[in-house]
Amino acid sequence: xxxxxxGSKIRLGILxxxxxGRMLVQKAIDFNLQTLVLDPDPDxxxxxxxxxxxxxxxxxxKTVLKFGASADVxxxxxxxxxxxxxxxxxxxxxxxxxxxxxxxIVQDKGLQKEFYRxxxxxxxxxxxxxxxxxxxxxxxxxxxxxxxxxSGYDGKGVKPLRSKEDIDGAFTDASVLERxxxxxxxxxxxxxxxxSGQVAHFPVVDMDFNPEANLVEFLYSPSSLNExxxxxxIRIARNLIEKLNHVGLLAVEMFVTREExxxxxxxxxxxxxxxxxxxxxNVTSQYEQHLRAILNLPPxxxxxxxxxxxxxLLGEKGNNGEAVYEGFDKVMAIPxxxxxxxxxxxxxxxxxxxxxxxxxDTIEEARKKAKEVSGMVKVxxx
Amino acid sequence: xxxxxxGSKIRLGILxxxxxGRMLVQKAIDFNLQTLVLDPDPDxxxxxxxxxxxxxxxxxxKTVLKFGASADVxxxxxxxxxxxxxxxxxxxxxxxxxxxxxxxIVQDKGLQKEFYRxxxxxxxxxxxxxxxxxxxxxxxxxxxxxxxxxSGYDGKGVKPLRSKEDIDGAFTDASVLERxxxxxxxxxxxxxxxxSGQVAHFPVVDMDFNPEANLVEFLYSPSSLNExxxxxxIRIARNLIEKLNHVGLLAVEMFVTREExxxxxxxxxxxxxxxxxxxxxNVTSQYEQHLRAILNLPPxxxxxxxxxxxxxLLGEKGNNGEAVYEGFDKVMAIPxxxxxxxxxxxxxxxxxxxxxxxxxDTIEEARKKAKEVSGMVKVxxx
Numbered sequence: 001x002x003x004x005x006x007g008s009k010i011r012l013g014i015l016x017x018x019x020x021g022r023m024l025v026q027k028a029i030d031f032n033l034q035t036l037v038l039d040p041d042p043d044x045x046x047x048x049x050x051x052x053x054x055x056x057x058x059x060x061x062k063t064v065l066k067f068g069a070s071a072d073v074x075x076x077x078x079x080x081x082x083x084x085x086x087x088x089x090x091x092x093x094x095x096x097x098x099x100x101x102x103x104x105i106v107q108d109k110g111l112q113k114e115f116y117r118x119x120x121x122x123x124x125x126x127x128x129x130x131x132x133x134x135x136x137x138x139x140x141x142x143x144x145x146x147x148x149x150x151s152g153y154d155g156k157g158v159k160p161l162r163s164k165e166d167i168d169g170a171f172t173d174a175s176v177l178e179r180x181x182x183x184x185x186x187x188x189x190x191x192x193x194x195x196s197g198q199v200a201h202f203p204v205v206d207m208d209f210n211p212e213a214n215l216v217e218f219l220y221s222p223s224s225l226n227e228x229x230x231x232x233x234i235r236i237a238r239n240l241i242e243k244l245n246h247v248g249l250l251a252v253e254m255f256v257t258r259e260e261x262x263x264x265x266x267x268x269x270x271x272x273x274x275x276x277x278x279x280x281x282n283v284t285s286q287y288e289q290h291l292r293a294i295l296n297l298p299p300x301x302x303x304x305x306x307x308x309x310x311x312x313l314l315g316e317k318g319n320n321g322e323a324v325y326e327g328f329d330k331v332m333a334i335p336x337x338x339x340x341x342x343x344x345x346x347x348x349x350x351x352x353x354x355x356x357x358x359x360x361d362t363i364e365e366a367r368k369k370a371k372e373v374s375g376m377v378k379v380x381x382x
Numbered sequence: 383x384x385x386x387x388x389g390s391k392i393r394l395g396i397l398x399x400x401x402x403g404r405m406l407v408q409k410a411i412d413f414n415l416q417t418l419v420l421d422p423d424p425d426x427x428x429x430x431x432x433x434x435x436x437x438x439x440x441x442x443x444k445t446v447l448k449f450g451a452s453a454d455v456x457x458x459x460x461x462x463x464x465x466x467x468x469x470x471x472x473x474x475x476x477x478x479x480x481x482x483x484x485x486x487i488v489q490d491k492g493l494q495k496e497f498y499r500x501x502x503x504x505x506x507x508x509x510x511x512x513x514x515x516x517x518x519x520x521x522x523x524x525x526x527x528x529x530x531x532x533s534g535y536d537g538k539g540v541k542p543l544r545s546k547e548d549i550d551g552a553f554t555d556a557s558v559l560e561r562x563x564x565x566x567x568x569x570x571x572x573x574x575x576x577x578s579g580q581v582a583h584f585p586v587v588d589m590d591f592n593p594e595a596n597l598v599e600f601l602y603s604p605s606s607l608n609e610x611x612x613x614x615x616i617r618i619a620r621n622l623i624e625k626l627n628h629v630g631l632l633a634v635e636m637f638v639t640r641e642e643x644x645x646x647x648x649x650x651x652x653x654x655x656x657x658x659x660x661x662x663x664n665v666t667s668q669y670e671q672h673l674r675a676i677l678n679l680p681p682x683x684x685x686x687x688x689x690x691x692x693x694x695l696l697g698e699k700g701n702n703g704e705a706v707y708e709g710f711d712k713v714m715a716i717p718x719x720x721x722x723x724x725x726x727x728x729x730x731x732x733x734x735x736x737x738x739x740x741x742x743d744t745i746e747e748a749r750k751k752a753k754e755v756s757g758m759v760k761v762x763x764x
Contacts, residue, residue, distance in 0.1 A: 032723040
């Protein structure tokens with residue numbers, strides 16, 4: 001990309017100022033980048049650490065266009081942004097990664113599924129319906145997960161339909177009906193691709209979800225999946241990023257079925273919750289890797305430094321208000337525990353308030369410590 | 383310290399906004415701290431990433447007093463600050479670490495040497511002189527290093543006096559005459575002590591200096607020093623921090639003589655150039671360890687994650703002006719190379735513009751890569 005690197009002359013615009021943006025900015029400091037962040041929340045986690053923070057709605061055409069006009073490279077930490085504005089910015093010669101074409105696919109779960117079908121990417125069987133009344137014709141497929149084509153984030157916009165009786169309470173908007181997968185585990189592979197097309201992947205990780213919040217609660221790196229299936233998962237993720245022609249990080253969440261099939265579940269074209277552990281656990285973090293990709297630098301070494309377990313710090317149930325962190329000092333006494341708080345002023349039940357990564361010499365040791373740590377810190381209201 | 387941690391309510395005031403402050407703030411983000419930074423340079427490396435940046439002179443009494451009044455915990459990234467103001471802030475109930483008493487000793491190389499003598503900390507033989515005319519009476523000690531009692535940073539304020547003839551060109555101010563040490567190597571041990579008195583140490587590292595700039599050029603972690611001498615160095619550093627009663631990090635630079643004696647050379651009561659590699663190379667970084675100490679959290683695990691070599695990126699000779707980084711992309715292609723740029727707009731010969739840490743599975747491999755990387759990036763003017 002460059003003859004000589006002039007970090008401080010590169011203005012990186014980030015749509016979204018949440019925790020993913022925060023950790024991206026935290027890393028961008030090392031490259032001298034100017035970071036511009038757009039978020040509707042004046043108290044957003046990125047507020048104080050970026051070069052310039054702008055309060056505004058990243059779903060609004062004019063706001064995004066104006067914001068992007070002052071940047072050189074534009075990226076996102078959330079996919080629900082105004083893509084028409086990004087199209088226009090691309091036409092103006094800005095570097096926009098993920099590309100608008102990728103965001104259009106990711107924003108619509110229907111297009112996503114069609115994309116998998118066309119490109120023979122393995123995924124759960126599905127049907128598209130434009131409204132509630134069409135669901136009845138697919139009752140033979142039940143049980144299914146109904147997923148709204150638009151919206152849908154952290155398990156929102158998803159409903160199980162097990163029998164005809166459930167249709168009454170189904171979503172009315174255009175959605176995907178997806179055959180329920182009897183999975184043995186959920187895994188994630190984060191891949192990256194730079195402007196020149198160089199692809200790299202992080203080792204496979206295992207994810208444990210909190211069933212109540214439908215959020216990743218524990219993440220284990222490396223996965224205990226056997227080599228054959230790990231290789232297959234990596235192959236699928238690498239194939240997917242190339243077929244998408246995407247530049248940047250792509251997190252690929254997959255199911256491993258009891259029949260040892262691997263099926264793509266969700267994708268995210270940006271840093272992802274399933275890659276937080278890479279800050280301490282891998283030679284290169286996902287945040288650095290995303291920056292490398294969109295600045296067209298060579299991909300970094302993704303290999304493990306140390307096995308790690310990541311725990312999401314979620315707001316305690318029944319607590320709404322200014323956040324305090326009980327047991328913080330206790331966790332700090334656990335060797336290899338790394339606490340990352342997201343700078344969110346207010347907590348609410350299940351809100352992602354931070355995470356803890358525990359690294360150790362072996363994954364067994366990290367798991368043991370994670371059990372100890374889990375529940376030690378509670379995010380409560382003051 | 384706390385029943386429940388309220389990171390965002392803690393206002394951490396930092397005197398000095400250079401690269402050490404920058405990396406400290408970068409880590410403080412994870413603890414939700416409010417960071418206030420005082421520096422005379424409106425373009426200081428900390429400018430954009432702290433919660434509030436204040437342009438002002440940290441050597442000025444009124445400026446420091448006013449700045450410190452708006453903080454809860456006050457620390458430094460440079461020791462040449464106004465200590466009288468810190469005294470006053472301490473009386474006002476602010477937490478000031480390093481304590482003014484420690485800073486007074488560190489600011490005066492004469493007091494430092496006297497402190498070592500009183501506490502039987504091994505150090506090179508010395509005499510204090512109040513002016514140039516007293517030097518002649520110590521000519522029997524020659525060759526000596528003349529070190530100004532005040533000032534003196536990165537090898538400034540230091541002059542070798544080898545024979546009577548050199549006295550003409552000697553410093554005229556109060557200084558220390560120190561017997562020249564025929565050392566076999568220079569090492570550093572970084573220790574920390576929290577408010578409750580818990581002491582921890584990082585593994586010993588080897589330092590290679592650039593003779594022309596008198597700056598650390600390469601740093602090797604771990605040191606190849608034998609166990610007996612390493613243990614002795616660690617014992618000295620731990621003893622020193624306890625005798626000083628210091629809270630925070632203390633970097634202890636030492637000589638290992640050809641007779642296998644260990645002598646304390648310089649100390650710094652703050653994060654230090656000889657600890658940059660801990661960001662990637664150790665379980666806990668020196669920056670996090672300093673925060674833990676001054677917030678009275680337990681010390682973190684200091685053990686090695688991976689052997690590492692740190693290279694200072696110094697401004698090229700003959701280059702003055704806006705900095706660009708030649709060869710940046712080449713270094714980024716070396717597995718395990720981590721580049722940290724300091725966000726300094728202007729380069730000048732030997733100015734510290736950034737550093738590169740190379741981690742590898744073995745120190746031999748890290749050394750080999752460091753050789754490859756050394757000279758690959760050049761900081762030049764545009």
